[in-house]
Amino acid sequence: MIFSIMIYYTFVSLQYSTEVQSGIESSVSISSVFMIASIILILFVAVFVLYSNSFFIRRRKKEVGLYSLLGLRKKTIGKILFYENLLLGVIALAIGIVLGALFSKLFTMILLRLLDSAIDISFSISIEAIINTTIVFALLVLFTSFQSYRLIYRFQLIELFQAEKKGEQAPQASMIAAGLAFILLICSYWLAFHPMTTTEEMAINLGMIMVGTIVGTYLLFRFLTPYLLKISKKNKFYYYRGVNLITISHLLYRLKANTSALTIVALLNAIALIAISIGYSMYYSNQQNTSIESPFSYMYVSTNKSFDDQVQKIILMNAKHPLRAQLDIPVIEVKGDISNPEMQSYLEGFPIKFISESTYNRVSAALNRKTTIQLSGNQVDGIQPYLTDYSSSDYQGHTTTIQLPNEKVKLTFQTMLKDRILNWSYPDFCLVISDTLFNKIAKQITPLTYKAYKVENEQTSKETSDKLTQLADEKGIQVMTFYSVYREGLESGGLNLFILGFLGLVFLAATGSIIYFKQLTEAHIDQKHYEILRKMGLSKRYIQATIKKQTLFIFSLPLIIGILHSLMILQALSGINLITGNLIVPIVLSMIAYVIIYLGYYLLTLKSFHKVINN
Amino acid sequence: MRTVVEAKRIKKLYGSKGNVFTALDDINLTVEEGEFVSIMGPSGAGKSTLLNILATIDTPTTGTIIIDGADLMEMKEEQLSAFRREKLGFIFQDYNLLDTLTVKENILLPLTLSKINVTELEQRVDEVANKFGISSILEKYPYQISGGERQRTAASRAIITKPSLILADEPTGALDSRSATDLLESLKDLNEKDKATIFMVTHDAYAASYCKRVLFIKDGKIFTELGKGNQLRKEFFDKVLDTLSVLGGGQSDTF
Numbered sequence: 001m002i003f004s005i006m007i008y009y010t011f012v013s014l015q016y017s018t019e020v021q022s023g024i025e026s027s028v029s030i031s032s033v034f035m036i037a038s039i040i041l042i043l044f045v046a047v048f049v050l051y052s053n054s055f056f057i058r059r060r061k062k063e064v065g066l067y068s069l070l071g072l073r074k075k076t077i078g079k080i081l082f083y084e085n086l087l088l089g090v091i092a093l094a095i096g097i098v099l100g101a102l103f104s105k106l107f108t109m110i111l112l113r114l115l116d117s118a119i120d121i122s123f124s125i126s127i128e129a130i131i132n133t134t135i136v137f138a139l140l141v142l143f144t145s146f147q148s149y150r151l152i153y154r155f156q157l158i159e160l161f162q163a164e165k166k167g168e169q170a171p172q173a174s175m176i177a178a179g180l181a182f183i184l185l186i187c188s189y190w191l192a193f194h195p196m197t198t199t200e201e202m203a204i205n206l207g208m209i210m211v212g213t214i215v216g217t218y219l220l221f222r223f224l225t226p227y228l229l230k231i232s233k234k235n236k237f238y239y240y241r242g243v244n245l246i247t248i249s250h251l252l253y254r255l256k257a258n259t260s261a262l263t264i265v266a267l268l269n270a271i272a273l274i275a276i277s278i279g280y281s282m283y284y285s286n287q288q289n290t291s292i293e294s295p296f297s298y299m300y301v302s303t304n305k306s307f308d309d310q311v312q313k314i315i316l317m318n319a320k321h322p323l324r325a326q327l328d329i330p331v332i333e334v335k336g337d338i339s340n341p342e343m344q345s346y347l348e349g350f351p352i353k354f355i356s357e358s359t360y361n362r363v364s365a366a367l368n369r370k371t372t373i374q375l376s377g378n379q380v381d382g383i384q385p386y387l388t389d390y391s392s393s394d395y396q397g398h399t400t401t402i403q404l405p406n407e408k409v410k411l412t413f414q415t416m417l418k419d420r421i422l423n424w425s426y427p428d429f430c431l432v433i434s435d436t437l438f439n440k441i442a443k444q445i446t447p448l449t450y451k452a453y454k455v456e457n458e459q460t461s462k463e464t465s466d467k468l469t470q471l472a473d474e475k476g477i478q479v480m481t482f483y484s485v486y487r488e489g490l491e492s493g494g495l496n497l498f499i500l501g502f503l504g505l506v507f508l509a510a511t512g513s514i515i516y517f518k519q520l521t522e523a524h525i526d527q528k529h530y531e532i533l534r535k536m537g538l539s540k541r542y543i544q545a546t547i548k549k550q551t552l553f554i555f556s557l558p559l560i561i562g563i564l565h566s567l568m569i570l571q572a573l574s575g576i577n578l579i580t581g582n583l584i585v586p587i588v589l590s591m592i593a594y595v596i597i598y599l600g601y602y603l604l605t606l607k608s609f610h611k612v613i614n615n
Numbered sequence: 616m617r618t619v620v621e622a623k624r625i626k627k628l629y630g631s632k633g634n635v636f637t638a639l640d641d642i643n644l645t646v647e648e649g650e651f652v653s654i655m656g657p658s659g660a661g662k663s664t665l666l667n668i669l670a671t672i673d674t675p676t677t678g679t680i681i682i683d684g685a686d687l688m689e690m691k692e693e694q695l696s697a698f699r700r701e702k703l704g705f706i707f708q709d710y711n712l713l714d715t716l717t718v719k720e721n722i723l724l725p726l727t728l729s730k731i732n733v734t735e736l737e738q739r740v741d742e743v744a745n746k747f748g749i750s751s752i753l754e755k756y757p758y759q760i761s762g763g764e765r766q767r768t769a770a771s772r773a774i775i776t777k778p779s780l781i782l783a784d785e786p787t788g789a790l791d792s793r794s795a796t797d798l799l800e801s802l803k804d805l806n807e808k809d810k811a812t813i814f815m816v817t818h819d820a821y822a823a824s825y826c827k828r829v830l831f832i833k834d835g836k837i838f839t840e841l842g843k844g845n846q847l848r849k850e851f852f853d854k855v856l857d858t859l860s861v862l863g864g865g866q867s868d869t870f
Contacts, residue, residue: 240723245716245720245724252715253715532711532712535707536705536772537703538728539693542728
């Protein structure tokens with residue numbers, strides 16, 4: 001509980017931190033983002049605390065029964081438990097806040113580092129955060145204390161005493177249910193790899209995947225795994241050897257008791273991994289994405305010579321960011337229709353931008369790209385719009401008819417080019433035509449001149465970007481800078497990553513703890529078992545081996561399932577382009593981190609298990 | 616005849632400096648192969664302590680024990696475990712069956728660490744189950760069978776490794792008279808037909824009367840010994856009861 005208080009406090013204090021607020025330059029509103037996240041956190045923490053509380057209460061059933069047997073009135077016992085819990089809660093709250101204050105500095109630093117700010121942190125205590133945390137947890141503690149109070153009333157006296165002795169029944173493995181689990185999961189996975197195009201399809205499919213996965217996972221733990229274990233019993237040669245007999249039959253029983261816990265853990269793992277992977281990948285590929293979106297450091301449409309000169313001066317003045325390329329890009333904007341209905345709706349009646357082939361080649365060269373193109377007659381190449389996954393086949397065979405003042409011209413699509421050359425603006429529909437055609441049209445419609453500049457180290461070009469934006473705003477001109485796009489991406493990405501990572505960490509801690517607690521309770525129950533084994537002559541080594549195997553199974557199964565599910569869903573999401581960018585590295589890293597932490601929990605559990613057993 | 620158990624001057628002390636309790640005081644004991652011996656005495660006399668020491672679950676403070684030629688004091692934990700597994704068989708009062716395993720699995724559990732192949736394993740289980748009349752419940756779980764059946768399962772488990780010595784701690788303690796008789800008859804058969812060496816701790820004179828030799832222990836010392844000789848079980852039973860009434864009953868300070 002201390003841990004959860006600490007985490008919550010840290011989170012909330014960040015929310016109110018002034019330093020963080022100054023670290024965010026773009027219009028990303030941190031308070032709302034943090035608020036949503038803190039609500040999720042509250043819900044989660046509440047559930048977790050309630051769960052572990054009922055867990056601890058259950059362990060004390062016998063003790064409470066004893067009190068009642070000795071003649072204490074139910075009301076008195078209830079009050080004892082209530083105040084006990086209340087006191088513990090208050091102490092935990094105090095300690096949690098203190099620890100949280102200490103740790104908040106650490107986390108603030110991490111957050112600011114992610115946001116790439118160079119702000120210094122001072123150690124401060126936010127009163128609002130304290131109040132917020134106290135209120136939330138006071139409510140929680142009150143509730144759990146009440147839960148404890150009710151314990152004595154909920155059960156009959158005899159039940160309290162026999163809580164430990166209750167024998168367990170053999171788990172049933174229904175083949176039908178096991179088969180169902182298998183089918184559900186396979187279907188979900190298949191759906192995930194199935195391409196989805198329309199939004200309707202997406203919603204339905206995602207919904208089905210979600211339901212299928214959740215139910216499938218539950219059935220997996222409840223029926224499929226016991227079924228598989230039971231089958232392995234048939235292989236007598238394997239089963240009757242060494243620790244396998246004890247391990248497998250024990251697991252069969254444990255699975256039945258732990259089904260819901262394991263299901264929840266597996267699903268939480270999947271969610272956490274997905275969240276962290278997405279957050280990390282967005283952050284990681286920010287640089288890449290921004291480069292695609294904004295090929296140039298600065299770009300605007302030229303209207304006024306003096307303005308152009310001012311801009312040039314500002315840019316050239318900046319010694320830290322030397323000029324790499326400077327280009328004028330003539331662009332003709334003309335309305336037109338496209339025979340591909342999807343693209344037609346994408347355009348929404350806005351003008352198409354046309355560029356000549358030589359301009360395209362010039363820009364490519366300036367940006368150190370290899371592509372050169374050559375067109376003739378009425379051929380036209382399309383440039384892949386940002387954030388779509390059109391391919392050449394979408395263009396080939398189609399035509400576009402543009403409306404010139406005197407005539408209509410019909411152009412035939414040749415192929416699609418991947419490299420964009422203009423910074424993003426709406427709509428991002430750019431086509432390349434031959435020089436002859438361009439010049440012909442230029443006589444009828446005056447081309448706009450896009451001024452493009454590329455400088456070194458554009459990620460840090462804050463000063464110049466700001467100056468230009470200010471200047472442009474005065475004149476009512478729109479300037480598209482690399483820096484602003486980059487910065488926005490970095491901040492929202494960084495913020496998301498931090499929050500997601502934070503939540504992921506919390507989930508991780510919670511799931512590990514759940515398994516840890518469950519295993520420990522079972523250790524107490526199993527003590528007698530292992531004593532019998534010792535008496536029969538099975539050595540310490542044997543017992544350690546079987547414990548190791550069982551614990552490994554219990555820990556790794558939900559972890560593996562969680563990883564598989566998350567991979568599957570990430571695949572589905574990237575298939576519909578909900579997430580872009582390079583995913584592999586972030587995903588692998590997140591999973592490795594997860595596995596390592598789980599390993600820690602595993603070892604901790606083993607140690608505690610041994611302590612209990614060897615008593 | 617081989618001597619299976621040879622215990623000399625066994626002493627077991629509990630506690631420390633000011634507060635020492637002598638559980639076993641200079642016990643000497645021999646059991647030959649094929650004997651059916653029982654040890655009786657009031658609670659706290661040290662019966663279970665002695666059994667635990669013979670079972671290698673506990674170690675004496677001083678003294679030597681040699682079981683089947685092996686000196687228990689010389690052995691390390693791993694060796695003792697192996698010894699327990701291979702040479703000894705246990706029947707406890709509260710059965711001590713694993714409730715996650717079926718009857719059959721409980722019986723063959725001690726064999727899982729030996730290198731016996733599966734066919735022989737199954738054969739042995741069938742053999743032993745037959746002997747105790749529990750072949751019909753092999754696939755059931757402990758919670759599904761009666762107390763008597765559970766104890767017979769435990770007994771089957773005790774003998775499946777063909778041990779040199781079977782140790783029984785109050786085997787009939789939790790059974791009704793019918794099941795108790797069944798179990799005792801089976802043990803008697805085991806002893807007479809298969810020459811099994813059985814050492815039983817009990818406070819029930821009826822159970823003790825099934826044995827060939829009964830030792831009486833009080834306050835950590837062996838008090839006396841009764842041999843059955845050629846008496847009928849009923850006569851022996853009366854003799855045992857007589858000795859018990861001398862032995863027990865209140866704080867007698869004639870000893």
